Amino acid sequence: ETGVTQSPTHLIKTRGQQVTLRCSSQSGHNTVSWYQQALGQGPQFIFQYYREEENGRGNFPPRFSGLQFPNYSSELNVNALELDDSALYLCASSLAGWREAFFGQGTRLTVV
Amino acid sequence: EDQVTQSPEALRLQEGESSSLNCSYTVSGLRGLFWYRQDPGKGPEFLFTLYSAGEEKEKERLKATLTKKESFLHITAPKPEDSATYLCAVSKAAGNKLTFGGGTRVLVKP
Numbered sequence: 158e159t160g161v162t163q164s165p166t167h168l169i170k171t172r173g174q175q176v177t178l179r180c181s182s183q184s185g186h187n188t189v190s191w192y193q194q195a196l197g198q199g200p201q202f203i204f205q206y207y208r209e210e211e212n213g214r215g216n217f218p219p220r221f222s223g224l225q226f227p228n229y230s231s232e233l234n235v236n237a238l239e240l241d242d243s244a245l246y247l248c249a250s251s252l253a254g255w256r257e258a259f260f261g262q263g264t265r266l267t268v269v
Numbered sequence: 270e271d272q273v274t275q276s277p278e279a280l281r282l283q284e285g286e287s288s289s290l291n292c293s294y295t296v297s298g299l300r301g302l303f304w305y306r307q308d309p310g311k312g313p314e315f316l317f318t319l320y321s322a323g324e325e326k327e328k329e330r331l332k333a334t335l336t337k338k339e340s341f342l343h344i345t346a347p348k349p350e351d352s353a354t355y356l357c358a359v360s361k362a363a364g365n366k367l368t369f370g371g372g373t374r375v376l377v378k379p
Contacts, residue, residue, distance in 0.1 A: 199273075199275075201369075202368070257318045258315070263310075263312045
């Protein structure tokens with residue numbers, strides 16, 4: 158059974174740039190969620206995708222967008238990066254949105 | 270609004286000194302309560318799911334319990350390798366996300 162994998166593991170971007178983060182879901186999971194985790198805090202829900210459709214969104218601006226592909230892998234795109242976007246971005250896959258989620262190792266994004 | 274509060278924020282234990290972490294929640298229609306372990310710079314690692322009050326789950330030195338208002342994670346005779354941040358999260362009926370608490374950082378000294 159393949160777990161959740163994310164790429165890249167680390168990334169440094171300049172304010173105003175755009176970034177794309179990638180995630181491969183665990184085998185058999187059709188639901189992918191993205192979370193943002195600031196240092197010393199719990200993860201905050203960004204949005205969820207189920208069968209290629211957005212299935213819920215947290216309190217994040219529209220410059221945070223995503224995609225899910227037919228193989229259930231997913232991308233998180235962030236436009237017009239701000240310094241406060243610096244965080245650990247976590248992808249999680251699950252059998253359903255309310256079920257236990259299995260997380261990847263995260264992408265550490267630093268905006269300078 | 271759904272809320273999850275974990276206490277204490279940090280816990281320093283001597284090896285072998287048992288303790289409990291608390292997760293109190295306010296959510297309408299709890300569907301599941303989840304415990305995760307997170308090592309620095311890594312993604313959370315799933316530990317337990319609890320679905321109803323009175324339920325208990327155990328794994329090695331960890332035991333999770335659930336009431337209608339809170340959950341406890343008991344660490345029995347901890348070892349240094351149990352040092353990590355422990356996160357609690359909840360999901361609700363017809364929900365599509367997990368709502369996390371802020372975590373408890375546990376340090377176990379030899």
